[in-house]
Amino acid sequence: MAAHVGTKKTMVVSLILTLLIAFGSLGATLALGWGPKLGLDLDGGLSVVYKPATKTSQANMQEVVNILTNRVNGLGVSGAQVNLQGKNVVVSAPGVKDARAVLQAVGQTAQLYFRPVLCETTLDKGKLYNVNPTTLPTCDSKYLMTQANLGVTVNSQAVAGFTMNTMSPDPKFGKVASTLPVYDDPQSRVLLPLLGAPTSRYLLGPAQMTGQSIAKAVAQEDTAGAWVVNYTLTGSGSKLWDQVAQANFHQLVAIELDGVIQSAPVIQPTQATFTSFGGTGQISGSFTESSAKNLAIAMQFGALPVRLIPLTTQTISPTLGHSALVAGLGAGLVGLALVMLYAILYYRALGFVILLGLGATAALLWAIISALGHTAFAPSFNLAGVTGLIVSIGITVDSYIVYFERLKDETRAGRSIRTSVDRGFRSAWRTVLAADFVSLLAAVLLYLIAVGDVRGFAFFLGLSTLMDIFMTWYFTRPLVVLLGRRSGQSNSALSMAAGLNSGGSDNE
């Protein structure tokens, strides 16, 4: 039977090293000003889970992820993440101030359609009728935006370089509500509002091209300082676009995204005859910087290979997130204080070992969580994670309890404290390993299988369980064994007996 679980020297070294690492790394993270990467329920932000409307391939879903990532990045949102979880796409953008604005841009999930403009319509006040596209009335011939009616003429004297007739809206559609997204079928006619001007509406014909023909679109300032959108077409898209443009020469083509007309430019108004676009084009008009950028993003990234249905959408205000963080940390600290109080009341001197151990564990955990916040690997620290940590207080303290109860058993058996600390540790260590393994098993399985918040919870539970194993071996073992050996030599104030005068009959 090995009498010791380690030599004095190695134990002193491990104890000092552990404490140095724990409090040193905490000091370092604090000095660097690092903090944990907060989840959106603590920091505020946006989270959406989308499901494909129809069955689709994994490759298509990967493309959806790329497009959504581009859309989010195109908005200048930092720290946003788009990833696949099973068959769903999860978009999360923590720390965003105006989450609903981001949601609107990301949520434009419909396909981009290019449709010919048939006529402009009015929008009357009062009750509107919802109409199925198949029963939409047709435009009166004098309102039809035909080549003849529009009469686009090249005129180098005009500011825009051309003139055209002002067409009045067809009053027939005044009481008809704009087409609902559910009826937004590329094969049928639709009545849709213009972006930013809900009272200007157009009746559009069936789609002639989709956004998949667009390879690239960028917002740029032209030489005169006006914002334009320059676009490049794909190989097959170039041919198709030439056909569409030729058919609609000197007429309006609407670019529709998710039931809203993004723009309705006139085709080549500054040219007398149609010329091939040759794969590139420019949309000009009264764009602002942001409207040009939004159109470019919509044109380039609007074309999703599949329609997405939001399963769950959450926007969390930063103040509510902050109050949740305060609540979570407050609850954690109160819980920790209660546990420490109990430990000292029950174990007296040994309770201080628990106190120091919990302090070191907490310091090390905070340092690790803060450091992980700077990597892409760890899930962000959310309320579920906070709960995981709070729950792990119990698991951590249990390791001390298992050991100390074993110690009592050993001293009850009449052994000296000196021998008891060694023997007790060995049996307690086996128990701690067996029990922590179960806890780790639960954490790993949850992390691998579950979705969403559950993963954060599992991650932090697993992390603190690993920490418990580490601390039991490198902190509790050397500290208690050293204390035990000391108490054999002298009646120091920290004598183990303070927590162990429990030998049943032998202290009577």
Next chain:
Amino acid sequence: MSNETKKLNGFTRLYRGLTTINFVGRRKTWFTISTAIIVAGLFSLGVRGFNLGIDFKGGNSWEVLAPHASIAQMTQAVEKAGLSQPTIEKLGSSTFQVTADLNNLSQSAQTQETNKVVEAMAKVAGVNATQVSTSSVGPTWGGSVTNRALEALIVFFIAVVLYISARFEPKMALAAFVAMLHDLLVTIGVYSLFGFQLTPDTVIAILTILGYSLYDTVVVFDRVRDNTGSVLKSGDMTYGDMVNLSMNQTLARSINTSLVAILPVLSILIVGAYILGATTLQNYGLALTVGLFSGAYSSIFIASPLLVVLKERESRFKELKVRLESRGQRDVLTPASAALLSGEGAQRAVKISGGEASDAVIQARARKQKRR
């Protein structure tokens, strides 16, 4: 000494390792209590079902911090914004939560209505509209979360049974499994009985509880395994008495650990949820509190007694029991006396008074314990 021991209160006896509570002997009582709770819960589940949160049935919710607003003001504002039959709750001291179901509206109409309610709530609270949190959940979302959680649960059960079978023995795995099932059923039953709202957070919390309950059970079984290799070999104790001793030996630890686990969880529930009003914390805290009590109970009163039932069907332990009972004398050891017996130089007869069986004089046939 015997009289003095009698006078000690429960806590001191626990502290000094002098308890001899007969957990195993009264197993029928424990099993009956648990069965009654589970049956009541399942009955309620069959009749009333669950109070499902919007994450499960789909719906919309809004939250805002409005310390100075009243429920009446908020109700009026959101109803004016077009919500029909909204539920308005004040959580903690200042968080307002409005719940309604807009899933029958089209996607764009949902967005419009959501924004209207946001504006209305922001106005009542006197804050910017960005300070209102929103959540909308489609009708199928909760189902997919639950399915993943159930998958995790089944894999976890299988892994645990394999692990305990390998590390301990299959019968312990079975007993631990039944104890976990017990906690699952009790928690589900309590949720249905009291009409607590079931959310995905609850599902997470229940999974944790199962891990925790198992953790508790493993600690007791670890001791049983130790004692199987030592105390039981003496041939003076039935398997049941040995398990009972193991439980008394780990009782102080079980109670301390349960307390230490429950203190922070109660803190989540009371400080986090009711004082500071964080909904998620409330969901976690409630499920964890219910489950931890059930878990602490099941590892003591279900898992170990069940293990005895299973093991005493084995012929060698059955024979041992018959032999010891025919001798008309059973050893009831306190953890402290068991420790003395196992200790060096304990090869002497010890006279021990043991708690409830304090009149019995025990002639312990101690032998020096062989440690593996």
